[in-house]
Amino acid sequence: MRISNLTTRLTKALESSIRRFPLTVLSAFATCITIIIMIEQKRDPSLTLQRLTMIFALSIPITLSFKLMWEKTGRDLKQLLIYYLTSIILIIGYYFIFLNKIDYISTSRFIGTNLIFYLVFLFIPYFLNRENFEMYSIKIFTGFFITAIYTAVLFFGLSAILFTIDSLLGIKVESETYIETWFVCLFIFAVNYFLSLVPKKENTFTKFDFPRAFNILLNYIVIPLLSAYTIILYIYFFKIIITQNWPKGLVSHLVLWYSFITILVVFFIHPIKEDVKIAYYFTKIITKIIIPLIIMMFFSMGIRINAYGVTEPRYYVIVAGIWILFVFIYWNITKQPKNTLIPSTLALTIFISLFTPLSSFSISRYSQNKRFENLLIKNNMLKDGKIQKNPNTNKDDQRKINSIISYFETRQGIDKLKYVPKDFNSSKMNEVFGFNYEAPYFPKEQYFYYRIAPNSLIDIKGYEYFIQLNSYSQEVQNSKEFSFKYYNSNSEIAIFKDNKEVYRKNIKDIIQSAYKKYGTFRPDIELKIEELSLVDENETLKVKIILNNVSGRVDDNEDIRVDGCDFLIMYSFKK
Incomplete structure (x- = not known):
């Protein structure tokens, strides 16, 4: 009975979505069909088929947005036909203007245009003055997650059936069938079911509809985690300021995603912030203390841009940071913010980034051309607007x-x-x-491996004690009197006598000279003992350290990190 009721409810939901959003459902169906055709061809799909798949996928949010615009403004059938006709013209125009070929720029615009219309779908029913937009958004997000769970269950259930047919009945099920099943679940079931959960114009929401589970999740789990992360970020940035060591590309990622998540949390808790103290104080504090972190992100990106110019990813980081900064400033200066401005301004920002003279492509093209020109002038390779050869250009x-x-x-x-x-x-x-072209390769780290020849004869004359250790056995107690410790974090060896440290050395000092001579990964070379050893002493000990073998990485700044090593320590106490 329960299964029967669930089936009936799902059937009614699917029928409702088809009646309400027929063009959207048709677009999803067409997307699914073209994807399956591409999979079945088992070869590189034609350009036309790829373009059709992309435009059908883009038609989903476009037709959905135009239908919601009609629902917001009126119920006149003639007006509905105008909205449908406008959406179809827009889709056809986009196909011939922006999808005439598939490359980096057209793909970026395709992704961005999808985001724009999904954002339009989100805010258009409540634009500009309708209240409780946050509650409507929570309803949309809840529907999305319910749909995701149902779709995952359906896919795994169907996959289990296909696997059983293959395994028990001997009917061969190709691996492509599982992929096609996923796309059927996604574009046929998921799209239809999600659309059935989209609230209608007559549906109203108040803060009393705020889901209890969502309240607990945000206020007692997410907010404490974000607060702890904020403290860690501040500690990290103070460390950067003190050491003046800016990690490459890391700062922007740390701040950007954290800021996006913070915006979502502040947005969702807006309806209940006056009633829940945690939400109230979090909103009041976080919207202010996050601004210095965003400014630090701009400073970090400025260093990268100054060194390498503007590229599309760096442009997107800067523009996203400007939008984020705008949102937090807006929340700080406005007592009663209209939160529909958040998705609407984000959609506008994406549009500017992709389709205007200030787009990422235009700015990056100008920046890289300017950088190119400066390099040519620097190396005396530009004369009367033409490039002159210079084989002596530095590497x-x-x-x-x-x-x-x-x-x-x-x-x-x-x-x-x-x-x-x-x-x-x-x-x-x-x-x-x-000079010849070399494809640029930008590894974050390069690897090295050095070793001495096996069975090398080691001279231990002049030393009283001898021990062989490795980096995996980080602490060794070889007698009641002596113990040894290797610190992985900074590649240091320490010797203790009666639990008191009497010697410490960083083995990177040994590796540095080998790296300067042999560079990175050279497994075919066996080094002499002298090239991987160090003789040292302090007021207590005379020490010789020999690295049997050592492996690790070197980053762009030529900072060495040891992954593993075997080493010998010979030492004697001074009289």
């Missing part, structure tokens, strides 16, 4: 020029790069620049 500038060439070839198109001949490509680097 660092060669790498920078190669990086810019690669950027334009993979993202903007080489025809957008100034000064190069019309038929230029990277294969003609030597002909045009006087």
